[in-house]
Amino acid sequence: MGRLEGKVAVILGASNAESMGAATARRFAREGAKLVLAARRKEAVEAVARDVGALAVACDIVVEEDLASLAKQAVDHFGRLDIAVNYAGVESGGPLIETSAETFRQAADVHFVGTALFIKQMALAMAQGGSIITASSLTVLVQAPGLSAYAGSKGGADALVRIAANELGERNIRVNAIAPGFTRSAMTAGYFAVEAVTRAFLREIPLGRFTTVEDVANSALWLASDEALVTGQVIDVTAGQSLRRTPRPDEFV
Amino acid sequence: MGRLAGKRALVVGAAGRGNMGQAIARRFAAEGARVAVAGRHRDVLEELAAGIGGVAVDCDFADGVSIGAMVGAAAAGLGGIDIAVNATGWGLLRPFLETSAEELDRMYALQLRGPFQFFQALIPLMTGRGGSIIQISSATATILFHDHDAYMATKAGTDHLVRSVANQFGERGIRVNSISPGVTETPMTAGAQAVPGLMDAFLESYPLGRYGTPEDIASGCVWLASDECFMTGQNLQVNGGLTLRGNPSAADIAASVAAAAG
Numbered sequence: 001m002g003r004l005e006g007k008v009a010v011i012l013g014a015s016n017a018e019s020m021g022a023a024t025a026r027r028f029a030r031e032g033a034k035l036v037l038a039a040r041r042k043e044a045v046e047a048v049a050r051d052v053g054a055l056a057v058a059c060d061i062v063v064e065e066d067l068a069s070l071a072k073q074a075v076d077h078f079g080r081l082d083i084a085v086n087y088a089g090v091e092s093g094g095p096l097i098e099t100s101a102e103t104f105r106q107a108a109d110v111h112f113v114g115t116a117l118f119i120k121q122m123a124l125a126m127a128q129g130g131s132i133i134t135a136s137s138l139t140v141l142v143q144a145p146g147l148s149a150y151a152g153s154k155g156g157a158d159a160l161v162r163i164a165a166n167e168l169g170e171r172n173i174r175v176n177a178i179a180p181g182f183t184r185s186a187m188t189a190g191y192f193a194v195e196a197v198t199r200a201f202l203r204e205i206p207l208g209r210f211t212t213v214e215d216v217a218n219s220a221l222w223l224a225s226d227e228a229l230v231t232g233q234v235i236d237v238t239a240g241q242s243l244r245r246t247p248r249p250d251e252f253v
Numbered sequence: 254m255g256r257l258a259g260k261r262a263l264v265v266g267a268a269g270r271g272n273m274g275q276a277i278a279r280r281f282a283a284e285g286a287r288v289a290v291a292g293r294h295r296d297v298l299e300e301l302a303a304g305i306g307g308v309a310v311d312c313d314f315a316d317g318v319s320i321g322a323m324v325g326a327a328a329a330g331l332g333g334i335d336i337a338v339n340a341t342g343w344g345l346l347r348p349f350l351e352t353s354a355e356e357l358d359r360m361y362a363l364q365l366r367g368p369f370q371f372f373q374a375l376i377p378l379m380t381g382r383g384g385s386i387i388q389i390s391s392a393t394a395t396i397l398f399h400d401h402d403a404y405m406a407t408k409a410g411t412d413h414l415v416r417s418v419a420n421q422f423g424e425r426g427i428r429v430n431s432i433s434p435g436v437t438e439t440p441m442t443a444g445a446q447a448v449p450g451l452m453d454a455f456l457e458s459y460p461l462g463r464y465g466t467p468e469d470i471a472s473g474c475v476w477l478a479s480d481e482c483f484m485t486g487q488n489l490q491v492n493g494g495l496t497l498r499g500n501p502s503a504a505d506i507a508a509s510v511a512a513a514a515g
Contacts (some may be wrong), residue, residue, distance in 0.1 A: 088488040101279050166497045169460025174494075206423025208486055215483035221480070227472040231494040240485040 003225045008078040010070060010122065013061055013087030013135075014048050015039035016186045020085045021136065023213035024050045029041025029053065031221060033083065036074045039210045061114035064121065071125035083224040084122035086134040088114060091187050096148040104149050111153035112160070116121040119164045119175060129172025131224045135160060136177035138238045144246035158234050165232030174231040176223050181211035181238035200247035206240030215239075254478045255285025261331035265312060265371070266340035266389070267301060269440045271458025273338035273389060275301055276467030277474045282307060284475055285334065285466070289327035314341045315359065322375040327354025336478040337375050338387045339368055342408075344441040346400045357403055364407035365414075373419050376427065383426025385478045386417050389470070390431040392492045392500075399503040409483040412488045419486030428485040433471045437465045437493030454506040460494035 009028050014021030014037040025035055025048060032087040035054035039045040044056035045058050049056035055077050059070040074081045090110045092103050115134050122132050136158050139151035158177055182201050184192050191197045202208070222228055236242050262281045267290035278290045290298050290305075291312040298309035308330035312323035315377035328334050343363045345356060347455030368388055375386055393401055394408040394463050419429040436442060436455045445451050461465065473491040476482055490496050501509075 001423055087292065162440060162497055165494050166460050169494050170462060174461070206420050206428070207428070207483065208424050218483070219480040221475045227476070227489050229461070229469040229472070229493045230489070231460060232497045233490050235484070235489075237486050239483055240419055240423045241415055243486045 002030065002222065003227075004028055004033035004083070005033040006083040007033045007037070007072055007224070008080050008223065009033045009085065010036045010038065010081060011082035011085045011087070012061060012070070012118065014024045015041065017048055019087065019185055020180065020183070020213045020216045021085070024085055024087075024218040025049075025052050025054060027200040027214070027217040028083070028224070032181065034078045036070065038070050039081040059117060059159075061086070063238040064117045071121050073164065073180035075125055080128060080129065081122065081125045082152050083129045084118070084126075084130070084132045085220055085224070086110040086115060088118075089135060089187065091185050093146045095146060095233050099149055102150075108156070111150075114159050115157040119160065121170070123168050123171065123173050126134045126171070126173055130162070131173070132173060133220050133223050134175075134177050134180050136161075136179040137232050138179055138181050138241060139246065140234075141179055141236060141238065142244070142246045145248065156191070161234065162232045165239045169231060174223070174228070174235035176230060176232065177234045178216060179234050179236050179238060180216045180221070180241075181205065181241050182215065183213060185210045185213060189222045194252065196252045200251045201241075203240050204244040204245060204247060205238075209239065211239055213238055255283065255447075256357070256475055256481070257336070258285030260286040260335045260478070260479065261289075262286040262335050262336035262338070263289045263291065263327040263331070263334050264338045264340060265291040265314060267333060267400060268294035268297045268343065269296060271467070272340070272439045272441070273437065273467045273470050274436070275339070276471040277338055278307065279305055279355070280471035280475055281467070282394070287299060287331055289331050291323050291327065292341075295407065313397065314339075315362040316333050317366065317370040320367060320370045321374050324371070328378050332514055333382065334375065334378050335382065335384045336387070337371070337384070338389065338474055339371055341367065341387045341393070342389065342441065343404065345404055347403065349402045352403055360403040362406050365410050366405065368411045372414070373428070376418070376422055376425075379427045380425045384428070385482070386429045387426065387474050387477050388412070388429070388431040390433045390488060392433045392435045392489070392490065392495050395490070395496050395510065396440060396498045396499045402423075402426050415488065416486045423485055426476075428482070430477050431482055431485065431488045432470060433488055433490050433492060433496075434465050435459070435495035436461060437470065439467055448510055450510040452508060454501045455508035458495055458498045458501055459492075463493065465492055
């Protein structure tokens, strides 16, 4: 019997077969969950959804009506909502003194406001309690120059997770974040293409290999299952890199 | 097929009926691991080992020589060790100003020197195949509790040791993490459970509205022990959100006990 038998899960940010969202969808499906997969463009998520027998839904995390509709479609289609996972993210980089207000606001909109509204709308639809999981980042745990908009907004979301967990416990809803290490995905493909970058990162990873999307999916499965009496936590899946540091750009040579 | 099929696990601190170590050992066995259980009470260990098809090993965790011998005997009995859990602890409640030098020495021996020497004994054994070491810490390593200074300080010290050992031996495929339970219904808290109203004082501190059980802690250990887990150097809060709120104060507890007494 699967570890998520009888449960219904929403996963936002599954638009690419190589993504954390897609890996999580495959893992959850193997454990018996019924799935709703979402991304900004419905066409982008349809292929992944077809592979795991999931419902595909269009959802932009910065639009609260989209999030409410996503939760409603899960409940309408499968009768309930137990698990909600958010991997939506937007990349940004550059020195703070060169970063525009627009860039800060865009990162905050997706990572901070979007996460808050995701937690809110999913919690409102979880009539029997549940587990909400959102993606934090290595960059919050060990900062690096050039990531003020990205890591700042992700760090704000971690504070949200703790407060949401404190408030939503009485509804038997657990809220946690996963902080993946430097993980090969569509978002990081550019970095992984440069050997000097991967070499510099590997020196800072005690377990000696990069976090994979499957590692992240396994962690999400554990948090999603009824086995984790865990709430308000940032689960570190950085392979120990948070014990060390993030390499500086000048080390990428 | 169990999540720990083919693994060889050592659980220290399993010689108290109904304690966390026993729940962890039973759960590991149910997930397919072969388990060695260690502690100070041979009869209790043998009863547990017989029930789960495991091996019983004597150990006094306050004695470094005993720790080394215990790890060696467990490795011999199991043919190696892939997973090791330290579930020992001494839940001393004593006001700071009244804590004696003898109590501090014993606390240090059990809760800091013991884990240190346990890890020292395990690293060479796990080198080559890798492994997962799990230290049972406490929520009080993060949030305070009254009259618990010696306990809290040594648990917090060992959590930092966990980080350092994880950092040093990750390259050998050895992961090292700790789990922090909150108040759990175990023999360690039997005294508190016997006082009407005392445990109730804690409930408001738990966002999920219940204390943890030894089985919750065992589930956390299965996660950290399995090959699915890619975490190291972490302190995992398996206490239903207790650290978000903090423990009740001595005054809160006294009020709850007084209310229960009518």
